Amino acid sequence: MDPIQAAILGIIQGITEWLPVSSEGQSILVMIRHFAIPPEDTIALAIFLHLGTMCAVLVKFRKEFLSILRPESGLLRILVITAGCSGITGIPCYLVLKQSFTSGEGATIIIGAMLILTGIVLRLPSRRSARRTREEITTRDLAITGLVQGFAILPGVSRSGVTITTLLLRNVEQKTALTISFLISVPVVLGAMLLDIGSISEVQPANILIMFVTSFVAGYITMDLLIRFAERVNFSLFCIALGAITIVLSVPGVL
Template identity: 50%
Template sequence: MIEQIVLSIIQGIAEWLPVSSEGLSVYILIKFFNSDPSQAVSYAIFLHTGTMLAVIVKFREDFARILGLKDTALTKLLFVTTIFTGITAIPLFYLITSFRSGFEITMLIGFMLIVTGLVLRLPKGGYREFKSMSITEMAFLGFFQGFAILPGISRSGTTISFLLLRKINKEDSLKISFLISVPAVLGALILDLLSNSNNVRVELGLITVAITFFVGYLTMDLLLRFAKIVEFSKFCVILGLLTIVLSLIQFL
């Protein structure tokens, strides 16, 4: 029970920061709770259920327009990005869930955190609205989002950085990044459910989702503002290097 509470709080906070909440959860599960790598990845994916619900509630008006087919631009964006997210995420999912060594996956987390740090250093700033995005840009956005299935790659950091590189304004970039996360998380949950026999117990699952949802919803605005003023690129690189060094020391 302590494990579920700790991980739920971490997910509820880390989801809004460009530091890879999945990477943190997988690392903690392996190093501190002795979880099997594939089970750790599976549980880290499940933890996103609560924060996904927080995003749905936060942007409920946008999702209502999408479901009511009243915003064709948003509907098209979610449709295209989801397809291309699946193209990269599905094979990578089967790759990481095939890992049997904690050393392999913690090394992956370390290297991917460094990649995240480098991505966050890319030039930022834009003036375009998301409605001006081409189909090709939407496809690449989804393609890059798919790499976030790898623990250590920040989904929000990657997608927001891509949008800003394409000169989409900051407000639209942030909003779009979270809107496109919902079908991506739903897809990952379904894929994991179909592929993994070690399902989370219902009662513990409900508690986990509830805690993650409330922590995530209550901290979302504050942490998103915090993420705008703090330089996370150096933090991710340092954390990645530390993860690699500690993994090598333990392995040797």
């Protein structure tokens, strides 16, 4: 991977992180199809790309994260429960994924299938008139959301898409669901990076820095605009169509 490719990947991550289209899936597709990066190396790179956008979330929601120091805010409870439950589903998925990503065609078929699944989830009827606030969210709500979030380690599954949909189905108001979805991403991104820290060490430090800076800058600049855009547009058909196209293009290489 050269510096230009690193910058392109950072920009892709910074833009797609705020849309329910699986930023990880989009990045890996570009790495495999256009940059000829071995599939087994793409998982660690895709996970690391989230560091920049995670820092953008930390800056954007800094007041909320500082509220952890105030026990009455309840944020620490939210982060601990969702992160723990995400590990229950996420770690097994990660281990299976590492064994499955052995060929470019096989990897892209997995991504295509997960994009279709994401599209189906996004079509679930959500309660946009829901009124439950953060203070009214139960431990059960958080556990379910955390378990669902763990599956987002699979490229093609949109973490924001499935967690926001889950919270809406649990009758949580849309603005609260959106905020919580991004807040709970921070612990799982850090956890995923720890799982794959050995693989990322093989990447040149300069390229790591470029990926981090470009994903942070692109993510921070586009966050508000793209989140508002995502609230108004249903990406289910886009995910289903992209997933189907990805599978069709990959099948000849498998046969």
